[in-house]
Amino acid sequence: MNPLVFIAGALALTISETLGAALWLKAPWMASALLFTGINGVAVIILLCYLIPPCLNALEEKAEPVGEPPVDPTFQIAHQTLPYLRRGLNEATAAKTAEIIRNIAEVGAVAITDRERVLAFLGAGCEKHPPGERILTEATKEVxxxxRCKVVHTTRGLNCPRYHYCECPLASAVIVPLKCRGEIVGALKLYQTQEGMLHPQIIRLAIGLAELLSLQIELAELDRQRELLVEARLEALNAQINPHFFFNTLNTIINFVRTNPERARRLLVRLAGLFRQTLNRRSSFTSLREELAYVRNYLTLEKARFGNKFRYIQDVPPELLDYHLPVLSLQPLVENAVNHGLMPKDGPGVVKIMARLRGGELHITVSDNGVGISPERLSQVLKPGCGSGNGVGLSNVNLRFQSLYGPEYGLKLKSEVGRGTEVYLRVPVIQLPKGAEEPGGAAPSRAANSN
Incomplete structure (x- = not known):
């Protein structure tokens, strides 16, 4: 508040008091003015120096705008630990979780265990409980x-076998089980370094954290089960493709055993190479370089069967060869183009693979100038079990891409009867590091013909 306001008020009061004394009490003007000026001046000084500042400070504190309400530490910790525990309960994720709890909660130490060993320990006494050590305290084993939750108020109550010879600073604790689908998978422990009753807030914090962490562990387990299910589904689909291709190849070789044994031997060597390439795979993904080499090996075997019935054109920039894509993404599409597009065609035909990098995705087109697919048939070929040939290969790749990347990454088909078919697919880019090229041979970069 402006002090001039008090001065002006005192001046006005002095004038009114002087007039009142002179008019009503017949007091001398000058004496009245001096008297009341002195009294009111002293009052103003007292107000300004001793009374007003504390009042103003109190008013300012009271009028201070209220900010956002404090965040419950339980939810704050749960929010920060979610990205880690969604990867499961292990030493790495437990260490990050314990660090977050220790930074937010006012406790002496934090420990997280599985059913047998300490996964993480931070705070007082941490050097005495390293990760990987077996659980020692009987209190934790009881939980x-x-x-059931257990609150321990003394060092003796922790019932540690090292109690008589170890100078561990831990004196009290609340120990809460961690559960996943009703099964106990570990424990959360909040320690204090003083014996005595734990503050109820610490106990409530531990119980609330254990419930939320258990939920996160359960979500991680659901994620893992879903990944295993997708992986098993992909393995089943891959197994569906391989016999389909190898059966046709063996039929081709059998046809040459009597008429041209030497050629049959060379084809068997090539087929053995394909088997070796398939069996050596340790992942559901491969480089574009290896996938194209696989296609060329397949076409070499098919050329033995169909002669000069088709040519193969490859239009792939060399800088794209180290990008990753699911195994057997292209060979089934090429097989369908040859068997169901070019073989029924009068005269020779062309099958072409083209790849480009657009918007962080690998765009690949497998096309042929064969007989094409009728509109009625086109709407059915991606459905599983739709006939043989293109109903098996195309639906298989379509299902795998949708399982891996989402429904929007399914195959796109464009076909015109008498003019040919294009199969279009997109792959989110994953590039292999330099020097990490997978086996399978280098593919030519552009316009490589399989003649």
């Missing part, structure tokens, strides 16, 4: 056995 893991019963599934």
């Amino acid at each position: 893991l056995a019963t599934g």
Whole structure:
């Protein structure tokens, strides 16, 4: 508040008091003015120096705008630990979780265990409980056995076998089980370094954290089960493709055993190479370089069967060869183009693979100038079990891409009867590091013909 306001008020009061004394009490003007000026001046000084500042400070504190309400530490910790525990409960994720709890909660130490060993320990006494060590305290073993929370108020109550010779600073604790689908998978422990009753807020924090962390562990387990299911589904689909291709190849070789044994031998060597390439795979993904080499090996075997019935054109920039894509993404599409597009065609035909990098995705087109697919048939070929040939290969690749990347990454088909078919697919880019090229041979970069 402006001090001039008080001065002006005192001046006005002095004038009114002087007039009142002179008019009503017949007091001398000058004496009245001096008297009241002195009294009111002293009052103003007292107000300005001793009374007003504390009042103003109190008013300012009271009028201070209220900010956002404090965040419950339980939810704050749960929010920060979610990205880690969604990867499961292990030493790495437990260490990050314990660090977050220790930074937010006012406790002496934090420990997280599985059913047998310490996964993480931070705070007082951490050098005495390294990760990987077996659980020592009987109090923790009791919680893991019963599934019930336990509050310990003394060092003796922790019931550690090292109690008599170890100078561990831990004196009290709340121990809460961690559960996943009703099964006890570990324990969360919040320690203090003083004996005595734990503050109820610490106990509530531990119980709330254990419930939220258990939920996150359960979500991680659901994620893992979903990944295993997708992987098993992909393996089943891959197994569906391989016999389909190898059966046709063996039929081709059998036809040459009597008429041209030497050629049959060379084709068997080539087929053995394909088997070796398939069996050596340790992942569901491969480089574009290896996938194209696989296609060329397949076409070499098919050329033995169909002669000069088709040519192969490859239009792939060399800088794209180290990008990753699911195994057997292209060979089934090429096989369908040859068997169901070019073989029924009068005269020779062309099958072409073209790849480009656009918007962080690998765009690949497998096309042929064969007989094409009718509109009625086109709407059915991606459905599983739709006939043989293109109904098997195309639907298989389509299902695998949708399982891996989402429904929007399914195959796109464009076909015109008498003019040919294009199969279009997109792959989110994953590039292999330099020097990490997978086996399978280098593919020519552009316009490589399989003549």
